[in-house]
Amino acid sequence: MQTQFNVQIGSFRKINKIPNAWSNEDYLQLMAIMGLDDGLEGMDAAELREMCMMSLNDLEVNEAAKIVLTHLFTELTEGKIDQVSNDMVGDRLWEEYSDCLLHEGFFSAYALLREAFNGVFAEPTGIEFTVNVTATDADDLTIFDESLHASMVRLLASGLSPDALLHRLYEDQLTGTQFPEATGILWQLESVSSEGLSRQFKMISSDFWFGKLADVEQFEASAHADESDENE
Incomplete structure (x- = not known):
């Protein structure tokens, strides 16, 4: 079942490397x-x-x-x-x-x-950003406990134009019940705070997927969790 949220984009910056990626x-x-x-x-x-x-x-x-x-x-x-x-x-x-x-x-x-190599290879283009997600009912936020990455990719897709690449490539997963590719789209994702009906999330992804959100302040969104596999 789709649930509705208000999404506000917080900090947003471009990155060319992921902190602490190499140990x-x-x-x-x-x-x-x-x-x-x-x-x-x-x-x-x-x-x-x-x-x-x-x-x-x-x-x-x-x-x-x-x-x-x-x-x-x-x-x-x-x-x-x-x-x-x-x-x-x-x-x-x-x-x-x-x-x-x-x-x-x-x-x-x-x-x-x-x-x-002081260049030679293309400079990778990534983004690190935060979003504040507000629900109308506290129970709606449980989708992020059930399948965090899949629910968040679906949520963010609502802030993109219908012809965005994410919609074109993953329409079935965005509307369907399983989205195993979500962790390959949102590389790092964590909940950093929770207060009442709102949660704040911090994430790292590719500019390729969500760079257009740099120009977005807030949007209304729908999302749902993956369905659990009863055979597991």
């Missing part, structure tokens, strides 16, 4: 893939990161991309990684790759590789 452990694993993991014990975080970036820069562009993708995407075959690593420079795979569940990983890959 010391990530850098160590990248160095290991490159066969350069000896003698790294005791190296502080800044030195380790600099060493990793320099090591990537020593490689050919597509080889460096292959290293990063091998670390990020264990679900991709070696052949697929070879293909995609050669496509990265000319493409914007955080927007264009067919499986949106991999878009966040590609976004972070581009951010790292662009820095390592």
Whole structure:
């Protein structure tokens, strides 16, 4: 059942990297893939990161991309990684790759590789923003407890024009009962406050999906949760 909300866009800013997307452990694993993991014990975080970036820069562009993708995407075959690593420079795979569940990983890959090569790779375009959601009945807010990402993508879709790409590509999921791709559209999403009939959410996504919301102050929206699978 569709429930109605008032949505107000709060802070809204463009980003080209996700905070804390890369950890010391990530850098160590990248160095290991490159066969350069000896003698790294005791190296502080800044030195380790600099060493990793320099090591990537020593490689050919597509080889460096292959290293990063091998670390990020264990679900991709070696052949697929070879293909995609050669496509990265000319493409914007955080927007264009067919499986949106991999878009966040590609976004972070581009951010790292662009820095390592002082450009070359396209600059990833993301957004970090907050929304305040107000319901007419407290029970309506439970959809965000039941399926947070799916409910929020449906909610935000109400603020976009009917011909927006999100509507064209995911019409069935937006109106239907299951939206497994939602976590690939909203990469990070959390509830940051709750008061009465209102909740505030903070999220990170691609400018590709929700950049148009930068020009929106508020809108009326409908949304619903995914239906639970009774066979689970």
